[in-house]
Amino acid sequence: xxxxxxxxxxVLFLFSSAMHCAIGEPQVPCIxxxxxxxxxxxxxxxxxxxxxxxxxxxxxxxxxxPTGRFTNGLTSVDIITDLLGFDHYIPxxxxxxxxxxxxxxxxxxxxAGIRNETGTHMGQDISxxxxxxxxxxxxxxxxxxxxxxxxxxxxxxCLYYVNTxxxxxxxxxxxxxxxxxxxxxxxxxxxxxxxxxxxTYLKALYELGARKFSLxxxxxxxxxxxxxxxxxxxxxxxxxxxxFNNKLKAVVDRFNKELPDxxxxxxxxxxxxxxxFKQDIKILTCCKVGSSxxxxxxxxxxxxxxxxxxxxxxxxxxxxxxVLANMAYDAPVPAFAYPMDISHLVKL
Ligand SMILES: *[C@@H]1O[C@H](CO)[C@@H](O)[C@H](O)[C@H]1NC(C)=O
Ligand SMILES: *[C@@H]1O[C@H](CO)[C@@H](O)[C@H](O)[C@H]1NC(C)=O
Numbered sequence: 001x002x003x004x005x006x007x008x009x010x011v012l013f014l015f016s017s018a019m020h021c022a023i024g025e026p027q028v029p030c031i032x033x034x035x036x037x038x039x040x041x042x043x044x045x046x047x048x049x050x051x052x053x054x055x056x057x058x059x060x061x062x063x064x065x066p067t068g069r070f071t072n073g074l075t076s077v078d079i080i081t082d083l084l085g086f087d088h089y090i091p092x093x094x095x096x097x098x099x100x101x102x103x104x105x106x107x108x109x110x111x112a113g114i115r116n117e118t119g120t121h122m123g124q125d126i127s128x129x130x131x132x133x134x135x136x137x138x139x140x141x142x143x144x145x146x147x148x149x150x151x152x153x154x155x156x157x158c159l160y161y162v163n164t165x166x167x168x169x170x171x172x173x174x175x176x177x178x179x180x181x182x183x184x185x186x187x188x189x190x191x192x193x194x195x196x197x198x199x200t201y202l203k204a205l206y207e208l209g210a211r212k213f214s215l216x217x218x219x220x221x222x223x224x225x226x227x228x229x230x231x232x233x234x235x236x237x238x239x240x241x242x243x244f245n246n247k248l249k250a251v252v253d254r255f256n257k258e259l260p261d262x263x264x265x266x267x268x269x270x271x272x273x274x275x276x277f278k279q280d281i282k283i284l285t286c287c288k289v290g291s292s293x294x295x296x297x298x299x300x301x302x303x304x305x306x307x308x309x310x311x312x313x314x315x316x317x318x319x320x321x322x323v324l325a326n327m328a329y330d331a332p333v334p335a336f337a338y339p340m341d342i343s344h345l346v347k348l
Pocket of ligand 1: 116129130133
């Protein structure tokens with residue numbers, strides 16, 4: 001090889017190493033994830049509950065197969081984790097043994113919500129209050145690893161991804177045969193009570209060092225295919241979700257004023273996913289479902305998974321998760337992410 005060729009190889013090598021460094025460094029050092037089955041990646045696998053997804057055909061498009069994710073492939077937060085430059089997904093709290101918890105933990109639990117009783121007709125779940133207890137445990141472990149002088153500085157830089165509330169409606173308020181909330185509260189009073197409780201959890205997270213919060217609003221929960229009889233959507237449920245969303249957006253304004261060293265953003269899931277949730281084809285969910293609305297184990301799902309907005313009767317397919325994640329990360333219109341999107345939040 002002549003000298004010039006060697007030099008070129010060296011230049012190419014240096015260039016590709018430099019590229020790799022730039023790509024290899026995530027935009028935040030850590031992500032902590034709170035929520036429900038939209039984000040759960042295995043926390044329910046060993047719980048006594050029917051709300052699990054660690055069997056086929058869930059995960060059919062995920063590299064490791066079924067993991068407990070309630071969809072065919074990636075969840076929205078997996079995709080956002082990719083967009084932020086991580087080369088791995090955030091591990092579930094239930095199994096962190098081969099992971100570096102300093103880079104984040106996923107506490108989300110299928111069927112869970114803000115209220116403790118939410119989803120419990122299906123068995124055990126991990127409500128927001130318990131997820132916060134788990135976070136306290138992780139914070140103390142991180143403190144041991146990094147030293148108590150460094151831990152706050154580290155936790156301040158993380159992204160806190162909070163996507164919860166759907167089950168407080170679908171697996172609580174709108175199941176009056178299992179829960180008394182519907183008789184106790186009207187739609188507005190219920191949203192007030194939920195938001196009140198949510199605020200105490202968010203404040204507690206702040207006290208534990210959280211500063212960058214992305215709060216996801218509810219989707220049009222009245223349009224999930226479960227329990228529908230040909231009618232496209234239940235307007236009463238959609239209205240309830242929008243009432244909750246408006247109050248959550250107001251929390252963002254309030255906390256951004258009251259806690260000036262923190263930044264909260266609101267992701268308008270309902271608007272971003274509206275077209276997906278209102279499509280007729282959603283009636284044909286991709287997998288074959290049982291009476292619970294979840295996939296029947298080991299049945300072959302549809303082949304054209306990118307054409308079905310819902311994988312089972314409650315959970316969007318990866319295609320919809322991609323739309324939501326991309327719009328939350330880099331919102332093309334201000335209405336999608338208020339007052340800014342995740343790509344701007346992480347740069348603060
Ligand atoms: C909900 O559960 C948490 C964690 O177990 C507990 O601290 C809290 O008091 C409970 N909240 C209510 C309203 O019962
Ligand atoms: C759904 O439609 C079927 C047939 O039209 C009817 O028998 C059944 O009662 C309906 N169920 C509900 C929940 O409306």
